[in-house]
Amino acid sequence: MATLTSIPTDHTFQSDNSLSKSTSFSSQPSLPSLPSLGSHASTSPLPFYHCAATIKGHSSYVSGLALYDLKTLVSCSPDQNIKLWRANHNELSNIASVVSKSPIKSVLVSKDQTIFTSHQDGKIRAWRANLKERNQKLLLLAILPTVKDRFFSILCPKKYVQVRRHKRCTWVNHADAVSALALSHDNKLLYSASWDRTFKVWHTCNFKCVESISRAHEDAVNAIVVSKDGFIYTGSADTNIKIWRRLPGEKIHSLVSTMERHKSAVNALVLSEDGLVLYSGACDRSVVVWEGGGGQMVAVGALRGHKKAVLCLAVNKDVVCSGSADKTIRVWKQEPERGYCYACLAVLEGHAGAIKSLAISFWDYFSDTESELRDERNADAYFVYSGGIDCEIKVWKFLVPKEG
Numbered sequence: 001m002a003t004l005t006s007i008p009t010d011h012t013f014q015s016d017n018s019l020s021k022s023t024s025f026s027s028q029p030s031l032p033s034l035p036s037l038g039s040h041a042s043t044s045p046l047p048f049y050h051c052a053a054t055i056k057g058h059s060s061y062v063s064g065l066a067l068y069d070l071k072t073l074v075s076c077s078p079d080q081n082i083k084l085w086r087a088n089h090n091e092l093s094n095i096a097s098v099v100s101k102s103p104i105k106s107v108l109v110s111k112d113q114t115i116f117t118s119h120q121d122g123k124i125r126a127w128r129a130n131l132k133e134r135n136q137k138l139l140l141l142a143i144l145p146t147v148k149d150r151f152f153s154i155l156c157p158k159k160y161v162q163v164r165r166h167k168r169c170t171w172v173n174h175a176d177a178v179s180a181l182a183l184s185h186d187n188k189l190l191y192s193a194s195w196d197r198t199f200k201v202w203h204t205c206n207f208k209c210v211e212s213i214s215r216a217h218e219d220a221v222n223a224i225v226v227s228k229d230g231f232i233y234t235g236s237a238d239t240n241i242k243i244w245r246r247l248p249g250e251k252i253h254s255l256v257s258t259m260e261r262h263k264s265a266v267n268a269l270v271l272s273e274d275g276l277v278l279y280s281g282a283c284d285r286s287v288v289v290w291e292g293g294g295g296q297m298v299a300v301g302a303l304r305g306h307k308k309a310v311l312c313l314a315v316n317k318d319v320v321c322s323g324s325a326d327k328t329i330r331v332w333k334q335e336p337e338r339g340y341c342y343a344c345l346a347v348l349e350g351h352a353g354a355i356k357s358l359a360i361s362f363w364d365y366f367s368d369t370e371s372e373l374r375d376e377r378n379a380d381a382y383f384v385y386s387g388g389i390d391c392e393i394k395v396w397k398f399l400v401p402k403e404g
Helices: 147-155 368-377
Strands: 003-006 048-056 064-069 072-076 081-088 091-099 104-109 114-119 124-130 137-144 160-164 167-170 178-183 189-194 199-203 209-213 221-226 232-236 241-245 254-259 266-271 277-282 287-291 298-303 310-316 319-324 328-334 342-349 355-362 379-388 392-401
Touching: 048 091, 048 342, 064 104, 064 114, 064 355, 064 379, 072 104, 081 104, 091 124, 091 137, 104 178, 114 178, 189 221, 232 266, 232 277, 277 310, 277 319, 319 355, 319 379, 328 355, 328 379, 328 392, 342 392, 368 379, 368 392
Parallel strands: 178 221, 221 266, 266 310, 310 355
Antiparallel strands: 003 048, 048 392, 064 072, 072 081, 081 091, 104 114, 114 124, 124 137, 160 167, 178 189, 189 199, 199 209, 221 232, 232 241, 241 254, 266 277, 277 287, 287 298, 310 319, 319 328, 328 342, 355 379, 379 392
16 A cells, blocks of 8 residues: 655745755766856745645656646656556555556556556556546556567568567567657657667557667667657667657658767756757756757757756756655756756755656646645646655646746
8 A cells, every 4th residue: 555645834945046066976067168058046925835745656666757638747767667647636546456467667647648658578558547536556558569560570581680689579579678759740750769779669559560779779778758840869878868859751760860968877868848948868967958950959068966866857937856866856947048048946855766757847736825826826837756765756736837
């Protein structure tokens, strides 16, 4: 049974814009070749935030978080459990759960509310939540690659690819853990990235594998995101980010460019809603900000302050959250009047271990006091959800003053 601890009192903390010195790295700034974008004091009033709840429902670390709808959160873990949580003011209750057959690396929810999970066994599983009946549950829709896909691939020798020095497998199968998932803007295509150095493309209507990019990177692919205009961004342990696109009339994705700025493994990628800004987090403790859109992304600077590796990222409008192995979440806000500058609005502390997953959504229900505070500060309201190595999910309420 999951337990939840609510924190009824509200707290307002000071913004943290200092550049902390690392205890596990050199005292030199991460990526000194890039200018710091987050070292200036915010011109906006200080934000209001507090930890509204702590949920204990997993027996291993929380590897993925995704929003099912504005009031429902999906979590997953290497404990093989997928859980749905329904928010009600300062409480989250577990409304449905299912046990899969393999440790789970990530979770993604499509526009039609299909839940996709990626697994250590190289498979992807699709689920449908049945929340209307009294007996709420998650139903397995498909396992990717499907039996049909595997069968026809096995029969054709040309469908086999080299995945390791002495190992071959059919092109529809990932040969290692599936680390990340992404969806096209129209939700017709699912993209999967894997530690086997490949990424694959699947139809969401019939779950058929339609493309596999072998040796997309020289090391494990840890992150993948897709822009509205069809550009694919992959981040790898080989320190590089690559941009891919399927050109008109072509059947496969081609490499557009390689972005080389990080000095160690790239762990996380996230795109702004308009696709013009890409954020990348890596083991070098930095979040690099890339601007331009499409195949012309340029590194304009880095967000610094984390003392250890950046493991996960989340974005909503102009608010960016970064989670780190230093047990903290940093909340950044772009300040357009200062060009490329970002203010570090807050450092969220409370987890007892590294932050492995993040999600952010609008906060749409308030107590009377919270409503008055939001109106008084002319603020946007957010929920930030964080999952950690400590097996906990924390729910943070956040008010960010609007511009002007």
